[in-house]
Amino acid sequence: MFSLEGKIAIVTGGGSGIGKAISILFARQGADVHIIELNADAAEETVIEIQKNNGKAYAHGCDVSNQNQVLDIFYQIGAADILVNNAGIAHIGKADTTSEEDFDKVFAVNVKGAYNTLFAAIPFLKKSESPVILNMASIAAVVGIADRFAYSMSKGAIYAMTMSVARDYLEDGIRCNSISPARVHTPFVDGFIAKNYAGQEEEVFARLSQSQPIGRMGKPEEVAALALYLCAEESGFITGNDYPIDGGFIKLNN
Numbered sequence: 001m002f003s004l005e006g007k008i009a010i011v012t013g014g015g016s017g018i019g020k021a022i023s024i025l026f027a028r029q030g031a032d033v034h035i036i037e038l039n040a041d042a043a044e045e046t047v048i049e050i051q052k053n054n055g056k057a058y059a060h061g062c063d064v065s066n067q068n069q070v071l072d073i074f075y076q077i078g079a080a081d082i083l084v085n086n087a088g089i090a091h092i093g094k095a096d097t098t099s100e101e102d103f104d105k106v107f108a109v110n111v112k113g114a115y116n117t118l119f120a121a122i123p124f125l126k127k128s129e130s131p132v133i134l135n136m137a138s139i140a141a142v143v144g145i146a147d148r149f150a151y152s153m154s155k156g157a158i159y160a161m162t163m164s165v166a167r168d169y170l171e172d173g174i175r176c177n178s179i180s181p182a183r184v185h186t187p188f189v190d191g192f193i194a195k196n197y198a199g200q201e202e203e204v205f206a207r208l209s210q211s212q213p214i215g216r217m218g219k220p221e222e223v224a225a226l227a228l229y230l231c232a233e234e235s236g237f238i239t240g241n242d243y244p245i246d247g248g249f250i251k252l253n254n
């Protein structure tokens with residue numbers, strides 16, 4: 001079950017965290033994995049790790065917010081069966097504490113970045129026998145999370161983008177779903193704790209762990225396992241849905 005043998009999978013942000021775990025698992029299941037990453041060195045490290053285990057992977061340095069760069073990379077790859085829109089950046093702030101520059105940056109990467117890869121990938125996906133798109137949303141799309149104004153809005157856009165794309169490409173056989181994780185322990189989380197709560201790292205880490213009723217953060221490998229299911233042919237009846245993976249965050253808090 002869950003073989004990706006012979007499939008070409010494109011994963012954005014595969015140099016770190018959730019995208020790295022997805023890239024490693026998809027390659028282990030037989031896919032040719034193409035990592036599209038701003039941090040080309042990190043993408044190369046993931047590729048080396050995959051190749052050590054006899055997997056097939058390729059690193060492409062690219063800023064997903066730049067449409068020309070994205071189109072160039074897809075033109076070089078020349079085919080796609082699976083697109084995982086995972087690259088994203090975090091931001092802390094409320095409406096009146098989010099600068100215009102930060103607002104634009106979050107939307108350029110998290111929203112326009114996903115549109116850019118869709119724009120580039122869909123002509124190739126239309127030629128695939130079992131095409132599938134998976135977007136990385138967040139529980140922030142549907143639950144009010146304090147101090148995450150721009151980030152939550154960007155993930156709400158990913159949620160809506162998933163439904164829109166799922167409907168528009170039904171006739172082309174392209175399935176499209178999203179995953180909404182609660183807190184997952186990745187460099188993304190460590191990075192924003194270090195940046196925003198210097199000196200209180202341990203306390204904030206414990207608080208963020210407890211905000212999941214299950215009492216801990218998720219692991220990138222747990223999200224990757226759900227991603228594998230949603231991109232494998234075994235989930236062929238699933239499209240136009242969002243899947244929380246949240247330690248009970250949405251339904252069991254309170």
Ligand SMILES: NC(=O)c1ccc[n+]([C@@H]2O[C@H](COP(=O)([O-])OP(=O)(O)OC[C@H]3O[C@@H](n4cnc5c(N)ncnc54)[C@H](O)[C@@H]3O)[C@@H](O)[C@H]2O)c1
Pocket residue numbers: 012013014015016017018019036037038039042062063064065086087088089090109113136137138139180181182183184185186187188189
């Ligand atoms: N970690 C969490 O708690 C959590 C929770 C919910 C949703 N998510 C979402 O999951 C996704 C992955 O998160 P993560 O925690 O693994 O993050 P991460 O920071 O560990 O990895 C994200 C990767 O995306 C890359 N990236 C950033 N901007 C890019 C750009 N412009 N072009 C190409 N690549 C770019 C980074 O270089 C990095 O390697 C994000 O979309 C995030 O919003 C994460």
